[in-house]
Amino acid sequence: MADISAKLVKELREKTGAGMMDCKKALKENDGDTEKAVEWLRQKGIASAAKKEGRVAAEGLVESYIHTGGRVGVLVEVNCETDFVARREEFKSLVRDIAMQVAACPNVEYVKTDDIPKDMLEKEKEIEMGREDLASKPENIREKIVLGRIEKRQKELSLLDQPFIKDQNITVAELVQQRVAQLGEKIQVRRFQRFVLGEGIEKVESNFAEEVAAQAGLK
Known part of the structure; x- marks a missing residue:
């Protein structure tokens, strides 16, 4: 594996607009070849996603997911730039997948590490x-x-750092970046809330046999 210099990472970042860590990973994956690294970033949807970061995403969807048995529920808001994209099945599918991801990751509390x-x-x-x-x-x-x-x-x-439940080879962040490349708009996970049945309620533990005995007047 090639030794990746800070200068090379900086040059790739300026060329693609992708983040430092993404650029470094792209160069490592392609033995320091800048042109191949650019192509790698484009295939992942990272380069095009980075260029859209400055745009305003105020449309989108609020989606719910209730796990089988009704013991876990999730609400998630995912934003895009236009109502047109918000109505597309690819975007709706992404939002459903993210809601399901939150339900499957009980330790996740924030959208991204910067929110901690x-x-x-x-x-x-x-x-x-x-x-x-x-x-x-x-x-x-x-x-x-x-x-x-x-x-x-x-x-x-961090939600965005989790391996995607339907494809463990990518993270949730990479999944979002792929949809950005596909739909041509900025997409961001804004917030989520998980509801767990009975969470926070102090439950009184009782012994069933003792209860029966007490009711029968034996104790």
């Missing part, structure tokens, strides 16, 4: 730095390990 509160990440870092398995390691090594753990935790909480 900084104070929460600081608290996580403080907890990780104090863990016993790192106590004997030098501070600089501990810092690197903790940053890796925090990054992993961020991705666990």
Whole structure:
């Protein structure tokens, strides 16, 4: 695998408008060949998606998904630029898939990693730095390990970073980018809410045998 320089990544980013990490991945996948990396980004829908990021997406759909048995429900809002695209079956299918994805990922709490509160990440870092398995390691090594753990935790909480349930080879973010390339508009997952039956209600645990005995006057 080619050694990818920061300069090469910067040049590809300027050429395609894609993010730094996407550019770096594209170059690694294509052994540092810029032209092949551009093509790779286009095939993934990343280059065209990046160029649309500055546009306003105020149309779209609010979709619901109720899991079998009615114990888990999801509401999700996904935006696009025009009502025309919002009515297309490809867009509707995407929104349904995202609602189903939220239902399938109980640990996901935010749309993307940037939405995670900084104070929460600081608290996580403080907890990780104090863990016993790192106590004997030098501070600089501990810092690197903790940053890796925090990054992993961020991705666990982020919807867009999840492997797509219908195709584990891509993330939800890549799925969205593919639809951007297909439909020609900016698409963004704005928000979601998951409802779990009985969540937050304090349940009184009881022993059925004792209840029967009590009612029968035996206790």
